[in-house]
Amino acid sequence: MPMFNAGVKKKLEAGETVFGSFFKFDSPPLVELFGLAGFDFIIVDGEHSCFTHASIENLIRTCELVGMSSVIRTPDAAETNILHALDSGASGIQVPSLKSAAEVEDVICKAKYWPLGERGSARGCRAAAYGQSGPDYEERANRDTLVSVHIENKEMVDEVEALCEIEHLDVLFIGTGDLSQSLGHPGNAQHPDVVAAVDRVIEVAAGRKHIGAVAVNAEQLESYVARGVKYIAWKSDLTMIRAMLKAAAENFTPYRGG
Template sequence: MFNAVVKRKLEAGGTVFGSFVKLDAPAIIELFGLAGFDFAIIDAEHGCHTHAGIENLIRTCELMGMSSVIRTPDAGEANILHVLDSGASGIQVPSLRSAAEVREVIRKAKYWPIGERGSARACRAAAYGTVPDYEQVANRDTLVSVHVENKEMVEDIHALCEVEELDVLFIGPGDLSASLGHPGNAAHPDVVAAIDRVIQVAAGRKHIGTVVANPAQLESYVARGVHYIAWLSELGMLRAALNHAASNFKAYRGEAK
């Protein structure tokens, strides 16, 4: 029952646009769909989500024609299995440190003969057992993205590009800056150099993703071949919109705008 909209667009050379979703609120997904986003990254690492809640957000993505990518809490087999059985379009796995760990993610996310994902045809993703060739469909269409958010992953970038069935290398500038000893300073030359290295090595070999916060970042990254774009999170956008609205009250409270 899952869709492969984002994976197909990337394979065709397109650029796809999404956002992190931290709230367990289907209406937020509907708003993203109405605004024209391609996918939502449902954040089970930092957001407040249950298995049942994630499944409902996946349903909402499908209704809006969007892909649902779940940022799992970690690379645990149960976490990967739950979201894929629920019908997620893909997974985005954080906190990895080597190509060897990424291969383990592939093993958990793909069925035989590629991997060893546990089979349960009565799951929602297989339309509760009504898709006879579901394992082959899932192997073909499930998107696998991993975070490149520490110096170890940057150092292993050539090996990462050799991992079969890995679709997206997602650069996390915030965590990467901390790993390189410059927490919160994504503009530090060491962090910029690490990001440049990932893009230079991976371009044309893997799809590359990252998070952006403004039009200048978006333009720069897309021009360099980054085509899987997360525009902030719904909380970041909501906070900015509320702050903008509240700024209109300041004159009536004796405050400067």
């Protein structure tokens, strides 16, 4: 059997909503806490955080210990980054910075084995139980590996119809931070242009692809669930820990000099 946890993809295919978080700290104990708290998955942020291939593999391994899926946001669409993540046993990949359906099709090709793609074949990797996964490993990996791509610029919003036609693409993940910048309103996810772009993605993709997004408060979470967004990242480990520490430090304020 492959060693990766395919729980999130199977839940999505069963019509369930899954809940995760972006993960920015190189900390296996923190991964354990997320899993024990009941998160379905984490998105290890290989684009904006500091990880080695080895540290990512250890985070993936820890996810499996607590029954949680591991999705790796790769730094880019380079074949080596996709291959390292999947050979390490990741449940899936989430690829940023794409600008066309053709680039997404290339990601699929890099993430899937023959006959679906051209992923480098080496059964002596962790995902294939170091060569002990059985003769149907590639078929099962093709079936169970999640592929998510970011919709985070105006070009990808314009391509959403074509993206919905791409076979073996599982999740369209709306990234409002970069999208706001691409539309000329950096940091303003509530600008009408950004809201309209998000609405277009959801309206076009609903019922055709799984839609992903970040929820930063209960109201946004409720709205996304009501609109059919089923792959939801609740903030990040960094934002949650930062808020917790600031709240803790407020207890000291009355006792500080000055």
